[in-house]
Amino acid sequence: xxxxxxxxxxxxxxxxxxxxxxxxxxxxxxxxxxxxxxxxxxxxxxxxxxxxxxxxxxxxxxxxxxxxxxxxxxxxxxxxxxxxxxxxxxxxxxxxxxxxxxxxxxxxxxxxxxxxxxxxxxxxxxxxxxxxxxxxxxxxxxxxxxxxxxxxxxxxxxxxxxxxxxxxxxxxxxxxxxxxxxxxxxxxxxxxxxxxxxxxxxxxxxxxxxxxxx
Amino acid sequence: xxxxxxxxxxxxxxxxxxxxxxxxxxxxxxxxxxxxxxxxxxxxxxxxxxxxxxxxxxxxxxxxxxxxxxxxxxxxxxxxxxxxxxxxxxxxxxxxxxxxxxxxxxxxxxxxxxxxxxxxxxxxxxxxxxxxxxxxxxxxxxxxxxxxxxxxxxxxxxxxxxxxxxxxxxxxxxxxxxxxxxxxxxxxxxxxxxxxxxxxxxxxxxxxxxxxxxxxxxxxxxxxxxxxxxxxxxxxxxxxxxxxxxxxxxxxxxxxxxxxxxxxxxxxxxxxxxxxxxxxxxxxxxxxxxxxxxxxxxxxxxxxxxxxxxxxxxxxxxxxxxxxxxxxxxxxxxxxxxxxxxxxxxxxxxxxxxxxxxxxxxxxxxxxxxxxxxxxxxxxxxxxxxxxxxxxxxxxxxxxxxxxxxxxxxxxxxxx
Ligand SMILES: [Zn+2]
Numbered sequence: 001x002x003x004x005x006x007x008x009x010x011x012x013x014x015x016x017x018x019x020x021x022x023x024x025x026x027x028x029x030x031x032x033x034x035x036x037x038x039x040x041x042x043x044x045x046x047x048x049x050x051x052x053x054x055x056x057x058x059x060x061x062x063x064x065x066x067x068x069x070x071x072x073x074x075x076x077x078x079x080x081x082x083x084x085x086x087x088x089x090x091x092x093x094x095x096x097x098x099x100x101x102x103x104x105x106x107x108x109x110x111x112x113x114x115x116x117x118x119x120x121x122x123x124x125x126x127x128x129x130x131x132x133x134x135x136x137x138x139x140x141x142x143x144x145x146x147x148x149x150x151x152x153x154x155x156x157x158x159x160x161x162x163x164x165x166x167x168x169x170x171x172x173x174x175x176x177x178x179x180x181x182x183x184x185x186x187x188x189x190x191x192x193x194x195x196x197x198x199x200x201x202x203x204x205x206x207x208x209x210x211x212x213x214x
Numbered sequence: 215x216x217x218x219x220x221x222x223x224x225x226x227x228x229x230x231x232x233x234x235x236x237x238x239x240x241x242x243x244x245x246x247x248x249x250x251x252x253x254x255x256x257x258x259x260x261x262x263x264x265x266x267x268x269x270x271x272x273x274x275x276x277x278x279x280x281x282x283x284x285x286x287x288x289x290x291x292x293x294x295x296x297x298x299x300x301x302x303x304x305x306x307x308x309x310x311x312x313x314x315x316x317x318x319x320x321x322x323x324x325x326x327x328x329x330x331x332x333x334x335x336x337x338x339x340x341x342x343x344x345x346x347x348x349x350x351x352x353x354x355x356x357x358x359x360x361x362x363x364x365x366x367x368x369x370x371x372x373x374x375x376x377x378x379x380x381x382x383x384x385x386x387x388x389x390x391x392x393x394x395x396x397x398x399x400x401x402x403x404x405x406x407x408x409x410x411x412x413x414x415x416x417x418x419x420x421x422x423x424x425x426x427x428x429x430x431x432x433x434x435x436x437x438x439x440x441x442x443x444x445x446x447x448x449x450x451x452x453x454x455x456x457x458x459x460x461x462x463x464x465x466x467x468x469x470x471x472x473x474x475x476x477x478x479x480x481x482x483x484x485x486x487x488x489x490x491x492x493x494x495x496x497x498x499x500x501x502x503x504x505x506x507x508x509x510x511x512x513x514x515x516x517x518x519x520x521x522x523x524x525x526x527x528x529x530x531x532x533x534x535x536x537x538x539x540x541x542x543x544x545x546x547x548x549x550x551x552x553x554x555x556x557x558x559x560x561x562x563x564x565x566x567x568x569x570x571x572x573x574x575x576x577x578x579x580x581x582x583x584x585x586x587x588x589x590x591x592x593x594x595x596x597x598x599x600x601x602x603x604x605x606x607x608x609x610x611x612x613x614x615x616x617x618x619x620x621x622x623x624x625x626x627x628x629x630x
Contacts, residue, residue, distance in 0.1 A: 118419030
């Protein structure tokens with residue numbers, strides 16, 4: 001008797017690899033050491049590089065949606081609460097973990113709160129300064145974090161109207177970075193004020209610093 | 215009646231970024247225990263009947279179950295052990311676990327050891343490792359590291375509470391300058407200088423409104439804390455033990471953006487709370503701890519605190535969540551320097567995360583150890599002078615904090 005699997009194995013027919021050439025999987029490798037001149041202390045260098053598979057499973061419609069230029073959210077059929085990022089079961093304790101349904105969300109949002117980053121994780125340094133906003137996508141009960149493009153860092157405002165803008169189809173990778181926020185077409189920045197001058201002063205050295213990065 | 219839980223001793227290695235003098239984690243742990251043995255000559259390792267290990271990220275160590283290395287290095291074979299991990303609140307959660315173990319009657323003498331070795335990778339890589347505790351599917355790649363999430367929350371909070379960059383800079387100044395009296399503090403051991411509000415305002419932008427000196431430090435460090443029954447405390451350290459009179463642990467969403475309308479909070483505190491601005495898990499865990507300790511006016515009934523100042527802004531937000539001030543008076547509360555050493559409720563006299571350092575798994579324990587020293591009158595012995603000893607304190611609060619406020623614990627410690 002062949003043991004049957006309890007869940008059917010998906011047949012993965014679409015596969016795309018876009019690993020940069022300089023990323024090499026080596027697993028665990030000792031790559032060097034250093035010893036102090038008094039020969040009392042040693043540091044050893046260990047390199048670890050490993051490919052992970054993130055199995056999106058039931059959350060997959062969100063990420064497949066990104067490839068198709070859609071923001072997919074979920075909605076509870078019992079209480080009607082709707083979310084981006086999606087929840088596959090309702091958060092309302094009275095709904096007893098009701099399974100939710102997928103819906104396509106409008107590409108309109110509002111700034112809930114914002115910040116202007118002058119420092120970030122290694123993989124984001126070259127994109128600084130970054131305006132990060134938590135935007136509420138129309139109809140959602142939650143805010144989602146993403147970058148705001150197309151505006152000076154000192155011009156962001158609370159409650160400003162936003163649109164969701166996707167990268168061109170061929171550049172999308174099925175990750176949250178496939179889209180960003182931009183100001184809605186009707187929005188105009190307000191005149192300079194004291195706070196804007198302050199942010200401008202804080203941000204200017206960041207532009208200079210980024211130019212020095214290799 | 216459940217049993218009283220006591221803290222009877224504790225010590226940390228020096229906190230540093232780079233060499234501490236105790237580079238191996240097991241060596242550092244052994245040195246912390248040795249310091250406690252010098253403080254409590256009647257304490258013997260054989261008395262320990264459980265060990266709880268407090269460690270956040272394997273990414274920094276590349277050693278799974280590193281607690282097993284420490285445990286057998288201490289000679290403790292046969293003694294039960296397990297590790298607690300709960301983000302930035304790992305230390306607070308380990309203390310919570312130790313206190314539960316003693317309270318339950320299952321264990322009498324519980325050692326807690328916490329550590330983190332954050333200098334094993336570059337600072338920006340370290341930030342990215344910590345950010346792996348955000349929801350990486352939705353938040354990590356959008357320029358997201360914790361200071362940025364905290365800045366977004368603080369920007370709105372400061373506006374709504376009329377708190378300025380200058381106000382929170384006062385907190386950054388206080389904690390770093392307090393650390394100048396503490397020889398184990400990373401600020402004392404590295405940058406080693408007194409700073410001003412202007413220094414904070416002029417430091418480089420991390421994420422508006424947070425600048426470099428509004429942020430805590432990345433740290434290598436180990437801490438050890440001894441949690442016991444009162445019977446044992448009286449036996450080995452009758453003159454220098456404190457009781458845990460209240461403790462609370464609470465939780466909030468991993469993604470800060472999910473807090474706008476969360477049913478679980480609306481049920482407890484009504485609509486519009488905690489929003490992305492307030493630390494609901496801090497408020498709730500404090501309420502639990504206050505109730506157990508019989509505190510109804512924290513500002514009057516608590517003498518000082520060691521709290522989780524990951525950012526100057528979050529220390530300000532914590533004041534409010536702890537009920538020390540409200541929207542109307544929080545800005546004035548900060549400007550009046552109520553949490554400076556000469557104020558009505560000194561906060562982080564030991565330097566906090568901005569001054570002492572933030573080796574995640576050891577941090578909450580460090581806060582508890584400093585609070586213990588304050589209540590046991592040990593500050594003049596442990597710091598460089600009596601300058602940072604809160605005068606005659608009876609009650610202290612210890613606060614430990616994870617994620618974007620995702621897990622928060624509060625403990626009320628009292629002098630016996
Ligand atoms: Zn529902």
